[in-house]
Amino acid sequence: MTPEAMPSLRSQVRDAVEAAWQIARTELTPADGAPAAEPVTIERPADAARGDFASATALRLAKPYRRAPLQLAQAIAAHVVTTATDPNSPIASVEVAPPGFLNIRLSDGVLAAATGRILADPATWGRVTVAKPERINVEFVSANPTGPLHIGNARGAFTGDLLCRVLSAAGHTVTREYYFNDFGSQVKNLGASVLAIRQGCDLPEDGYRGDYVYEMEKEMPAAVLTEAEQPGEEPSWTVGRWASEQVRSGIEASLEHLGCHFDVWRSESTLHKDGWVAKAIERLKAAGDVYEEDGAVVFRSTKFGDDKDRVILRSTGDSAPTYFAADIGYLVEKFSRGYQRIVFIWGEDHHGYVARVKAAAESLGFDRDQVQMILTAWVRFVRDGKEISMSKRSGDFITLDELLGEIGVDAARWFFASRAPSSGIDFDIELAKKQSAENPVYYVQYAHARIASILRKAEESGMKLPAAGDPRLTELLAGVLPGAPEALLARQIVRLPEIVEDAAAEEETLGITAYATDLATTFHAFYRDARVIDADEPDRSAARLALIAATKITLANALGLLGITAPEQM
RNA sequence: GCGCCCGUAGCUCAGUGGAUAGAGCGCCAGGUUGCGGACCUGGAGGUCGUGGGUUCGAGUCCCGCCGGGCGCGCCA
Missing domain, CATH: 3.30.1360.70 (Arginyl tRNA synthetase N-terminal domain)
Known part of the structure; x- marks a missing residue:
């Protein structure tokens, strides 16, 4: 390995x-x-x-x-x-x-040794191993598949992805998970909306009316309609399931485009079908933490610090489980896969759910700290000073794909990576477009490309670095490290592992963006003060080449932690 | 009303109880006979919302107040 x-x-x-x-x-x-x-x-x-x-x-x-x-x-x-x-x-x-x-x-010795190690093994440079590596499940985005992702989903997507990258780099084993609802009435509404368009009727009051609904209607295969017309289930459900799967795979494509990959896509209906919800309710009952009230089954979450108890089986209709009951089933299912920690990235509007989910975990016999919620503050999207409302039903929203077409994935990633999840953001679309050209991400990428250019030039002129592991390399570096430009650059390079330690401990990537910017600044100063390619000073040139090669690796790995590309030229 | 989050430079944001509160953008003034000027150097700009408290030391911790956001469903 x-x-x-x-x-x-x-x-x-x-x-x-x-x-x-x-x-x-x-x-x-x-x-x-x-x-x-x-x-x-x-x-x-x-x-x-x-x-x-x-x-x-x-x-x-x-x-x-x-x-x-x-x-x-x-x-x-x-x-x-x-x-x-x-x-x-x-x-x-x-x-x-x-x-x-x-x-x-x-000491110069440890700086030289560290630099040599970077060149010998670039891939693991910056990776650390925390004292107690864990198996961690991180669930994020989890937007319902009733419409494309809009810009309001961006923060959750990037925050979750960044967290996963950082936790992995710190030695944890991470599963990236997306939970979607294909069980609730919204799916039926989506299907009813598609059907209404097909039949030329008015859209239902609470139907979906975005452009994507009309497009799906056009693309709907005849077989779906045939199946919907079979006796038994209502047609809206059949069409809705088909439509939501279309939307879901579109969401997956958008997320991959953002560099956000998911390992597991889990649907609410499979949780019910596979018996996890029923199993969870049994376990709460066995723990003595449920009671009946007015015909409903209620979880005594107040026992574990919640404000009020929560219904898990409704009194109305067919005693259907609530959404929260499915959450508890999901918790049981996730823990059955052997995770030590289960993380949720939620918008801060969900903070009221923290207590009940932790309560459920505790009743199920887990430590409440094994369940962790990271709440992302609201992003207020603004254009021309006016807030943009985001409603899938009205079809009035800006999709994530549209936004990224305007400002670019690298710039958007940097924007979110350099802000604490808990800080509220006003995101002015026009300002963001203007500023994306001045985004610090390009400053960092420029440093990387500049080094690549010097290395190319060195190779053309026949200069070579000592092979990785060659003891001469350490010797050459030690010879040059007392010099001010080299000393400053080497000291900045070797910080990467501690930056990763801090990012993993704090579960934030702010420090990485700040570090990458500092390293780029230090390199630009080095470039100014120290000529790298100099045929008259072969030893010094070799040592400086080694230093900037290590800088390039460090910049690329820091950007990689953020899911941002490190271009060879720009 | 109750609970959670936030308030730091003109703007967007950093700042695990430690030394002179920082960065980017914007603004002002400079810089290249050489490896990429998307760069570099310097400058102006702060009652850290506010009033108390804790201590050797508070932007950071505690309490009150002011201002902003969010939540308090047998919805999902």
Whole structure:
């Protein structure tokens, strides 16, 4: 399989400081209470001139250990192993700065080694392995197949896709899942709408009237109509099922076009047919968490923190299960596939459902934290200062395909990747079109293409990089790293794994877009300050070529995490 | 009314309780006898909605208020 992911340099530094602290603490006693479980933290200093990493550990430990922070910092620093005593240490130096910070500098050796490793194994560069890899199911989009995806679905699609990419890169095993409803009355309405057009009648009051409905009517095979006219089921259902499958496969095509691939497409009707809903209700009953009221069967979700209990079997009609009952059945079905964690990407208008679904998970015997909801804030789509309403029934909406025709997939991906899911967005279509040309994504892609161009030029002039794994490579790099342009670029490149760690932990991709932009900026400055191709300085040229080749891989992998292309030229 | 989310530069947005609050866009002033000028350098621009509190330290945590969004179905 894939070679082992390299731990971030930050975690290596943390381990080194942690080891030093463990020695230093034997000379100290805590004042009272237990010391912090994770006393050593490592961060990036606000000012890069202070060093590669910083730690405020001594400041935090000062009180529990009743020591002056400065004194504690010195005690820790004294025990940190640096290259002075061990040439293999990643740390070149540790300095103590008032009021008690540790400022840490990486060694050229570890930078050279990391750069060499990037060239030797580009595919796994940036991948990390979290402490506890999990099997995770992520369900997103899940728009009902009654109409094409509109721009309101964009955020869920990108947020879910980005999350899956990041979780995978951090070592989790991820299944991407789409749930769609082919059981509710909307499907019948869709069918009735198609039939009404065919028969020249007025559309039903709550029918669908978008252009796509008329197109489906034209394309409907005769066989569908023949089947619909058979005795038994109402024709609207038969036609509706056919129509919704047309819509569903159109949705799938749109999503693939966006780079959002789904592993599993699951329909509500199969959950009922395969008995998962019934099974779930039995389990809730067995747990003693249901009761009957006014002829309905109710789940006692308040026992697990919900505001009110929820009906799962209706009192009306044929005691049909509610939509929520199907959700619970789905939960049972998903857990039966062995996932440790089940994630839902929902619009924030669904936040009221969080408590009941978590309650169901708990009643079923799972940990409520195994079920996780990520809520995306509302996107207000605006054109000329007016909000665009989005209604499938009225047919008044802008499809996702139309939007992406105007601003491009890479620009749209970057737009959503660089915003926290929880922040509300005003998306002005006209502004977005104008700004898409100035989207920072092109700045990053340009850096990548520029490097590709230099590498092509180098090859034409017969210059070659030392082969990956050649010890001469590390030697050449170490020779050049004391130089300022090289030192800055190398330090920026090697951060990728820690950026991925943070993105996976925070389940956001903001940090990746910021990092990619920083790396591009650092490269452009390097380009300005350091001539790469120089026949008079073959060793230096080779080392610089190696550095920019590693930069190119890092840019491509960072963009890849966002599902964005890294062009060789533009 | 109750609950959840949000309020940071002109605009769009960052900012795991740590050092002088940042980026992009926009605006102003500059930069190339050389590997891609879709680039680079510098500048202006902030009562972090507001009032208290917690502590060595608060944009960040707690409480109140103001403003905006969303939700409170035997719909899906």
